[in-house]
Every structure is written in C-alpha cells, then in structure tokens.
Amino acid sequence: MAAVYDLVLKGGELIDPAAGFRAVGDVAFRDGRVAAVGPDLDESNAARALDVSGKLVTPGLVDIHGHYFPHATQMGISADSVCLPNGVTTTVDAGSSGWIQFDAFKEFVIRQEQTRLLALINLSALGMLQQYRDGGYGPSFSISGGPATSVSQEPVGELLDLRYAQVEEAVRCIRDNPGITLGVKVRVDPGVTGLENAGPALELGRKVADDTGSFMMVHAARSPISMARILEHLRPGDIVTHAFHGAENRILDDRGRLRPEALEARDKGIVMDVGAASANFDVEVSRSAIAQGMPPDTISSDVTRPRPARSVVYTLPELMSMFMGLGMPLEEVVAAATRNGAAAIGLPEEVGTLRPGAAGDAAVLEIEPGEFEYADAQGGRVRTDRRLRPTATVKDGSLWEPSRR
Ligand SMILES: [Zn+2]
Structure with missing residues (x-):
C-alpha cells in the first residue's frame, strides 16, 4: 500500500x-x-x-536574531508577520525581554505565534531599552505612528546601571523555561553599557551562561572595547552578532586585514553571526571577510519593525541574496540560514534539515x-543578478x- x-x-x-x-x-x-x-x-x-x-x-529557514516583542518594546514586530511569509519557520528573539517581562513575553507572544519562536533573555532585568541617538533610531521616531515627537538624544541603555544585570534571576528564568529560552543576550555598545560597564557586563553574562549550561550572544557593534577583549569572554558555542559591522573595533584591522583573534575565535567554534539591521552591518567588511576566508557562520536579519530614516532592515531571503552577491555560493548561504543556525541554537536534528523525522x-x-541592489545603512552597495x-x-x-x- x-x-x-x-x-x-x-x-x-x-x-x-x-x-x-x-x-x-x-x-x-x-x-x-x-x-x-x-x-x-x-x-x-x-x-x-x-x-x-x-x-x-530548503529546510525551513532559521533566523537566530530578531526582535519580536511588539507593544512592549519600541522595535518589536510580530514574528508571524515577517517570518512565515519569508520562509523562516524558526527564529530567536535576541534579548527583547529581561527576566521581569518574560512571563508576559511567553504568554502573550511566544505561545500565540505560529512561528517557532525561541528566546535569549537579556542580561538586564529591564530587557532591551531603545537608544535614541542622532543617526540611529531617533530623534523623531513616533511609536504610535502619529506625528513624530522629539525625544532625548541621551542613550539610556539597559546596562548603564549594572544593578539591572541580575544574574540569579536571569539564571532562574532560563532554568524555568526549558525549550523556550536558549541563553543570554548581552549588548556591548556605547549606548547600552558605556565604556566602564562593557567588561563587567560580559563577565556577568558569562556567569549566566555557565550557570545554566547555555550560551551567550554578544551584540558587538560600535563596541566601546576591542574585539579581542570581547572574545576573551567567549567560549565555543557563544555567538558574536553584528560581527560584520564597520565601526571602530570591527573584525578588520586598519589595513583591512582580518584580525587574527577573529579567525581564531571562529576556528574554535565561536559563531560569527550577521545581525544585518541598520548601522550594525557593513557590506564592505562582509565582502572583505568573505574574500579572506571568513564568511558568516549564520546569516540573521536582526529584524525589527521599520525604523526611521537612514536605517535598513532586510528579510532573510533578501540577505541570502545579498550574501550571494558578496561572494558566497548558493549552498553556503542556504547552510548559513538553515544548518548553521540550527546548530548554533542547539537544535541540529530538529530544525534546519529535511532529514526524515525532523520538524516538518x-x-x-x-x-x-534580474538586476538587484542592496544597500547598508552607510551607503555601501551590493549588486546581484x-x-x-x-x-x-x-x-x-x-x-x-x-x-x-
Ligand atoms: Zn538585535
């Protein structure tokens, strides 16, 4: 039969x-x-x-970095509205919620979405706070969609006061939500940690990851400290997101060569992730890294709701197309958006593959x-056919x- x-x-x-x-x-x-x-x-x-x-x-696409806590965070967007229409069946919210909001995030968002939505909890109890800065997300951003209003230019990131980095509670939140929480997200950024708190925040994130046997995803864009100093805190299985940003402390040195510590980190199993939204991604850095033998391990979107002028957000298939234009073969971009993402989140048998028995x-x-062009927030361009x-x-x-x- x-x-x-x-x-x-x-x-x-x-x-x-x-x-x-x-x-x-x-x-x-x-x-x-x-x-x-x-x-x-x-x-x-x-x-x-x-x-x-x-x-x-291809296997259902796996996007390991997005922001899906609408109504509670300024940049959040419904996962179902951007993932399933674009072939993404598994995705990870990268630190929108801290431990304080996590129950709400789970009940009102994660359990409601059809997309397989997993979460990294923010090291900060407060979750991800928006940064208003010139050329960034403000100053004329209107949450309601109504007339724009002016807001403070001062960054007010979630780790400017390290008392919000509540390790015990973060650990408990991860332990209490197995199968939903994957680990901890730490944003090392002038507006989020400032200079002083960058190193200590990484140490505290390390403790959360170690105490839970999970991993840490570090946002390392426009970082106030060097890539080498960030990488000191990371272990195999941790993820550097925005790894291909073009600001100070990027993965290329002043002569445009890949920093040896970045290659070493990649070789020992630290995941180099794209996180392509806005100023946290640079096409020329990506092109150069690919040419020098370090393509991204994972292509992720860092998708958010549309941001104001001078910001850029792409869907995952658009980014896969862009990375083909930057020199990666089709099979490699598919791997970076399926197998590698699944491995990075510890689900290599369950998702990111068409093997019989895997999630359907x-x-x-x-x-x-045709002729297509993709631009980054700095004006760098990629053309593809x-x-x-x-x-x-x-x-x-x-x-x-x-x-x-
Ligand atoms: Zn992000």
Whole structure:
C-alpha cells in the first residue's frame, strides 16, 4: 500500500546542507514531521501535493536574531508577520525581554505565534531599552505612528546601571523555561553599557551562561572595547552578532586585514553571526571577510519593525541574496540560514534539515534573475543578478497560508 502523506512537495531542487544533499526530488510530510525525501515519492494518497518544479526547496529557514516583542518594546514586530511569509519557520528573539517581562513575553507572544519562536533573555532585568541617538533610531521616531515627537538624544541603555544585570534571576528564568529560552543576550555598545560597564557586563553574562549550561550572544557593534577583549569572554558555542559591522573595533584591522583573534575565535567554534539591521552591518567588511576566508557562520536579519530614516532592515531571503552577491555560493548561504543556525541554537536534528523525522518545515524559493541592489545603512552597495524570492512555506507539515491568520 502506498504511503499516506499530509503534504508532498513535488519536483523541486532540494538543498539540505545538513544532510549533504542537493538533487531534484520530492519531500513528504506526515504528522507534522518530514516523512520522506526521494526522487519520486508516491503522492496518490497524499492529502495535498504541490508542484514546485523549477524552484528551490530548503529546510525551513532559521533566523537566530530578531526582535519580536511588539507593544512592549519600541522595535518589536510580530514574528508571524515577517517570518512565515519569508520562509523562516524558526527564529530567536535576541534579548527583547529581561527576566521581569518574560512571563508576559511567553504568554502573550511566544505561545500565540505560529512561528517557532525561541528566546535569549537579556542580561538586564529591564530587557532591551531603545537608544535614541542622532543617526540611529531617533530623534523623531513616533511609536504610535502619529506625528513624530522629539525625544532625548541621551542613550539610556539597559546596562548603564549594572544593578539591572541580575544574574540569579536571569539564571532562574532560563532554568524555568526549558525549550523556550536558549541563553543570554548581552549588548556591548556605547549606548547600552558605556565604556566602564562593557567588561563587567560580559563577565556577568558569562556567569549566566555557565550557570545554566547555555550560551551567550554578544551584540558587538560600535563596541566601546576591542574585539579581542570581547572574545576573551567567549567560549565555543557563544555567538558574536553584528560581527560584520564597520565601526571602530570591527573584525578588520586598519589595513583591512582580518584580525587574527577573529579567525581564531571562529576556528574554535565561536559563531560569527550577521545581525544585518541598520548601522550594525557593513557590506564592505562582509565582502572583505568573505574574500579572506571568513564568511558568516549564520546569516540573521536582526529584524525589527521599520525604523526611521537612514536605517535598513532586510528579510532573510533578501540577505541570502545579498550574501550571494558578496561572494558566497548558493549552498553556503542556504547552510548559513538553515544548518548553521540550527546548530548554533542547539537544535541540529530538529530544525534546519529535511532529514526524515525532523520538524516538518520547508521553504520554497524561486531564483529570480534580474538586476538587484542592496544597500547598508552607510551607503555601501551590493549588486546581484539574481535573488531568492519566497513562494511557499511549510511549517509543522502544513502549507502556511496568509489567510489562516
Ligand atoms: Zn538585535
């Protein structure tokens, strides 16, 4: 008797770097999981079959850095509104919530979204506070969408007062929420920690990660301390996000060469993540790092709600297209947005792969030829002659459709 499937994607070009697999074939889903992958699966008993010939089929995309706590944080956006339409089935909120708000974040956001939404809790009890600064997110930003009002130019980051770095409570929050919280997020930034608190904040973040057996994601953009000093606090499995920023203390030295400590860190298993939003990302630094043999391990969006002028936010498929334009082959960008992200968040068997038994997630992408241009917030540009356009998303074995919400 023929196998019974809930859904079969027929005839796509399957790319699954986790399984070392690239070939034209079918993927079948049953009971929310990947049931089979093969050249010619029998769909005669499938509840639904979708012809995806001529398109790419990848594992559901994994975006390890976004901000999904709307209404409570200024930059938060609904995960379902930006992830599922763009092939992203698993994502990580990178420190929007501290331990104080975490119950609300879990009840009102994480449990409500269809996207598989995991969380890094902020080292600061307060969660992520917005920074208003010239050329950054302010000063004329209006939360309500109404007329813009002027706000303070003074940065008021969440770790300017280290009394908010409450290690015991952060540890308890991570322990109390297994399967949801993955670790701790620390932002090392002039506006968040200032200079004085940068090192101590990293030490406290280290303690939270170690006490919980988890990992630390460090925001290292416009960092007040050197990359070498940041990396001293990191262990294999920790993540440097905004690793390709172009400000002071970037991964390139004054002559444009990769700093040896960055390469060493990457080689010992510290994850070099993109986090591409706004001024925290630079296309020329990325291009140079790729040319020198250090492409990003993970491509992440740092997606937020649209910010004011001079800021940039891209979807994950747009970033994958951009990184192809910066010199990464298709299979590598797919790996950086599936397998590597899944490994970085400790779920390499469950997500980011089409292996039978894994979560039933997939992205269907079209390679669209044309002339495309992507810019960073500094005005650096990437031109490409093709881009990836998401056309369908499978989440937990079902075809996601916008009308379902
Ligand atoms: Zn972020």
